[in-house]
Amino acid sequence: MSRVLHLADLHGSLSDPLLDAMTFLNEVTGRYPEAVSFAPGRPYEEFFDPADIAKHLETYLRHLREERGLTDARVRQEVFQYGRTKGLIAPLIARALAADEGIDADPEALVVTVGAQEGMLLVLRALCAGPDDVLLVSAPCYVGVTGAARLLDLTVHPVPEAGPDGGLDPEALAAAVRDLRAAGKRPRACYVVPDFANPSGASMAEPARRRLLEVAEESGVLLIEDNPYGFFGRTAAARPTLKALDGDRGNVVYLGSFAKTCFPGARVGYVIADQRVAGGAGADGTGLLADELAKLKSMTTVNTSALSQAVIGGMLLAGGLRLRDANEPARRFYARNMDTLLAELETAFRDVPGVSWNHPDGGFFAVVTVPFRADAQALDGCARKHGVLWTPMDGFHPGGGGEHQLRLSCSYLTPQQIAEGVRRLAAFVAEQLPEG
């Protein structure tokens, strides 16, 4: 007779509705395989070819032998053995960041992580030490952040976005920091996705970015900039990242991911953490925040898969250490999808009272507001009866909100599927509205 544990005896995060909602959402796509799914924030996968993996691996091994001059024994050690906790491909990532984003990163300030998710966990753990510490997050917020905070029992405080397309509001951050300090709390950092945020799709204009950096500088609150979608604007012109604008002033910890620009299955991301830490491990009595993150990483995963790093390293090399150019076909694909989505929403809903949507200028996501509760139960009915899936927005609001909003992801579909999906969604919405 097997032992039975009780959920109430396990860590509190496991009873949090947030994690149950995520499990439900992860499973719902599988339960309705015939539905058009606007749910997952996945990259389109027809860019991928399994035959490329061995090719990229070989490119990286050749680089080790020919450009770095490693012996066969050292090459073998690099891909098979335990390695530096900070990772193997930081120098390649730093060169790509310089070319793609104008970010001048010391490879020693980089930690290669198991996706941006591990990076987030490490940064939150390092920065939040005690019960008075607070993590600020743009609201709505990616659940990976609020979930990681929950796992570490951290307090999260939402900072609203400035309207449906504005991104995080710098003045709202300044006000939140003041309020928290007045209440005896210690606001430590603010999580933000300035470009094509998940879930809102919103982006911050350049003046707002500059103002946000001023607020960070004045308040001493670090900005945790997460940038998974920055390459995927509807035009090729890019706004500068917070990290690039901040230069070496140390107001930004930058989270990068190769999940959308290379592929998710590698699980390779990174953190740039070039802040100096007094009392840290370096010879001069300081060290880099990256060194502290590496100490924590040895307690979470020890190393990021050397195999995965080698394949991503090969992809970076194959693209001449310029990942943005290599992603131009993907950018055009996603831009066309977003154009299609917005055009189809216009066709379907322009005359429907109470229905509105935002107009992201890139990325994977848009948000539709409807005059009824768009929750998990509504989703289930919509999937069953109308064959279309979306994501309720309420789970993205740590302070409540979003009950009448749904997120549509257009990254994983063809334009034809998007058009069909919006038609199905319109039929569902029509059914929910009061008789006219």
Added chain:
Amino acid sequence: MSRVLHLADLHGSLSDPLLDAMTFLNEVTGRYPEAVSFAPGRPYEEFFDPADIAKHLETYLRHLREERGLTDARVRQEVFQYGRTKGLIAPLIARALAADEGIDADPEALVVTVGAQEGMLLVLRALCAGPDDVLLVSAPCYVGVTGAARLLDLTVHPVPEAGPDGGLDPEALAAAVRDLRAAGKRPRACYVVPDFANPSGASMAEPARRRLLEVAEESGVLLIEDNPYGFFGRTAAARPTLKALDGDRGNVVYLGSFAKTCFPGARVGYVIADQRVAGGAGADGTGLLADELAKLKSMTTVNTSALSQAVIGGMLLAGGLRLRDANEPARRFYARNMDTLLAELETAFRDVPGVSWNHPDGGFFAVVTVPFRADAQALDGCARKHGVLWTPMDGFHPGGGGEHQLRLSCSYLTPQQIAEGVRRLAAFVAEQLPEG
């Protein structure tokens, strides 16, 4: 001017001497590249060939197409895309566990993790919910466990091993549980490596294993069994794992690793957690502990690298889903190394008063006791002057102890290097002893 953070403002684990000691130990090998290093618990790497990676990957892809009947599109999805949080290769791992260990594991009770380290973090997080919860650990204890506990701010209570070769003492566990309960604490689980423990090299005899399971059953404390070295006995005969002895009684959460049996650079491990959880996610109102661990994993790393899983899957398939047989050359190699180490210690120290050592019957590690402090400072002097590296044992004792002991790892060296290393160690020890 870059911002300066203060170590004292960061999470307490980062000021813990334990993590600094680990950083020192990770770096000391690099600082003395010419030294004979008994320090790292790394597998011997001449078993590895980079050309095998593409071969193993191809084996796995062929398995997906031919045995599981996946289309090319589904194969592409499997290796490149986000996947199930629990992992892709659980069915293959379950078959290997049945053949190699006589463990009958439901693949649904398995979570594939980024090495055993992530598995440990997830298990500790799930089981320890509040300030009264206590994690028991065999002492001396692998630092990855005490470090993960530190990252989560958990209380750790040491349970001594039964002498230099006995492994964890079941009666000591029973006593510790009684004492903790009497003090109002909630002992939740006990971490143990029954076979060739890191760092002690000790193993539990079969009667002690059976008694330990009784103690677990009676006390309600779960056993967290970590088994990275079980294949590497000095003879091919293996003792049964706690998990195999426990069957489906649910007293054991089992941590597995492919770091030593395949290779570390893949970063693939797994947890078997078949305990039922009342109030959990399943349709019958219960779920498996594995499902709860997967919820947490979506907040740490989302997925284990699909690439790494594919390559490990290919290695499992190549070995006919019997990993123990495939590791027989490695077992013989490590067994010969341990024989060499013990013989050289006998030669060097049999007539030296105050020096003793244990006699592990397998694995990577042995422990030498010396009549002087064997700390990081002594190590540094030994490395500089005598060209040999080892690991101070004090860092492995969460409750203090081990100040006069050093760990020798024999996994990464040839027999010739081991003999030379022990000669150098003997010169260092002679220098530390009082004039005779």
